Amino acid sequence: MFDNLSEKLDKAFHILKGHGKITEINVADTLKEVRRALLDADVNFKIAKEFTNTVKEKAIGQDVLTTLQPGQLLVKLVKDELTELMGGDVAGINLSGNPTVILMSGLQGSGKTTFSGKLANHLKTKRNKKPLLVACDVYRPAAINQLHVVGDQIGVEVYSELGNDNPVEIAQNAVKYAKEKGYNVVIVDTAGRLAVDEEMMTEIANVHRALNPQETLFVVDSMTGQDAVNTAKAFNDRLNFDGVILTKLDGDTRGGAALTIKSVVNKPIKFVGTGEKMEAIDVFYPNRMAERILGMGDVVSLVERAQEQFNEEEARKLQKKIAKNEFGFDDFLTQIQQVKKMGNMKDLVGMIPGASKAMKDVEIEDDAFKHIEAIIYSMTPAERTRPAIIDMKRKNRIAKGAGRKIEEVNQLMKQFDQMSKMMKMMQGPGGKNLMKMMGGMKGMK
Structure with a gap:
């Protein structure tokens, strides 16, 4: 959502890159681009102008904080004003009355x-x-x-x-x-x-x-x-x-x-x-x-969605399986289903800081996991439980059953093996850890 606006705002902030201090000249150039980005996003001209004027008043003459560059400081000011523009605090729903x-x-x-x-x-x-x-x-x-x-x-x-x-x-x-x-x-x-x-x-x-x-x-x-x-x-x-x-x-x-x-x-x-x-x-x-x-992401919402889908008891059971090297494709399939319940993939990626910018030219579809699921469903119960028994003969049968290439089965097996090893070193809720690993699967089409 708001991909074009995000990209244009990012370009606007680059004007301040390398400056040691916010001045009236460099902030004016930046905010001119910010206002243009807002207008392109179909924001009313009067509101866009008032917005940039407010940011300018707060920014002019501010010394850069020890931990911030001018661009970062302006991003913070713009974030605060965007928050106020959209309402400031979260508004609850009134559930009084009977009914x-x-x-x-x-x-x-x-x-x-x-x-x-x-x-x-x-x-x-x-x-x-x-x-x-x-x-x-x-x-x-x-x-x-x-x-x-x-x-x-x-x-x-x-x-x-x-x-x-x-x-x-x-x-x-x-x-x-x-x-x-x-x-x-x-x-x-x-x-x-x-x-x-x-x-x-x-x-x-x-x-x-x-x-x-x-x-x-x-x-x-x-x-x-x-x-x-x-x-x-x-x-x-x-x-x-x-x-x-x-x-x-x-x-x-x-x-x-x-x-x-x-x-x-x-x-x-x-x-x-x-x-x-x-x-x-x-x-x-x-x-x-x-x-x-x-482009800062929304980690809090991402964690909240994950918590809704991954309960603690299941996470403990999963950690025990990982510790005993018993994590199989059925477990992986369960995790995929839970991630899918969290929302569409493009929305989830947008919640990861910097991910939208890094993957702006990558088309992320809701059925991103369908080919992986097809390969796993083509396995026998024994193969899903004990991936180590899958030899070349079995891989050929799995690929044929899933309607995929043998190279894709090999790729999944390799990535699954790498993921299983890495997961042994990881701590914390299973959902959060697996989300990191899912990123490695995006190469499968």
């Missing part, structure tokens, strides 16, 4: 229905809630069907009323149903339109008035840039919503919406969607996003 009512709003195509499912899944798995999804898009039967499909996928009930074209009634009935059945969160998916219009605004305002929800969230496609910000303002003027959801942040987004929506509507970004899977939802941390934009 908590969350109203989803946004334009058609913003990803509102899908994100309603993601939010329900997040609250169910991470917050131990019992959510109910409510289909209030009475104009598009496909939207109701889509919500039911999403609900089935995550094991969450969907409330809908076929034949009723009154979204206010449906929403009110759904809240009554939730109270009767013991649901403690009600997520109401409303109708969207292709553009802001008075009819749509009046309808959702009526639903909002009738429900008096604890949370009203505006869902916006982050790839629409300044158009998203303008739409957010129109919705906020009518609904006074509580927070923003940015979807499709894993796409080729320029970043304008993420960087400026807070300053325009003065409402925090609460969650972001980072992929198609129901698990692809993250709480929005302005400081972490600023660090990622500046």
Whole structure:
């Protein structure tokens, strides 16, 4: 995400390379490029100018700290201002009320229905809630069907009323149903339109008035840039919503919406969607996003995702296997599956400091491990448990069964052997250690 912005900001900071002190001249040149990078990212001109002026005021005349070069100092100042621009502190979600009512709003195509499912899944798995999804898009039967499909996928009930074209009634009935059945969160998916219009605004305002929800969230496609910000303002003027959801942040987004929506509507970004899977939802941390934009990675989020997938008991068992030289391909396959659950590979690489820059020309796909998995699945149970028995005859059979070349099997065997030896010398949670080793497998296509 934000690859173009990150690259242009990096080039801007290179102007200060070799200087011993920040001066008005060299900082002006750098910030001119920073402002240009922000404008290219579809940031409003006024906001971009105010941003660079603030950074300039803080930077001028500052002596370089003993541990910092001028470029590093300016990066820190830009990071701090980016953090403030995107909201400063992380904003939580209000889960008071019995049940908590969350109203989803946004334009058609913003990803509102899908994100309603993601939010329900997040609250169910991470917050131990019992959510109910409510289909209030009475104009598009496909939207109701889509919500039911999403609900089935995550094991969450969907409330809908076929034949009723009154979204206010449906929403009110759904809240009554939730109270009767013991649901403690009600997520109401409303109708969207292709553009802001008075009819749509009046309808959702009526639903909002009738429900008096604890949370009203505006869902916006982050790839629409300044158009998203303008739409957010129109919705906020009518609904006074509580927070923003940015979807499709894993796409080729320029970043304008993420960087400026807070300053325009003065409402925090609460969650972001980072992929198609129901698990692809993250709480929005302005400081972490600023660090990622500046190529610093996001180690904290990476560790948090790893901790969700790798439990301590499994890690202890794995360490015992490694110590006894019993680590096999089945164990490796399990680790691959757990890494895949952490999110799409491009997003994970972006969390590693410096990795995005180092691998900017490398195409990282979600199915990066599929050829490795095919080779392992082509092995017999005995071969997976005891890789040492795999001779040339077995390698040929494995390659044929996987539809891969014998060279690829040899490469995997060699890398697996090297990894097994290195893992014996490693300490700490199995997930974190294996993540380092996975990098060595990227050469397999």
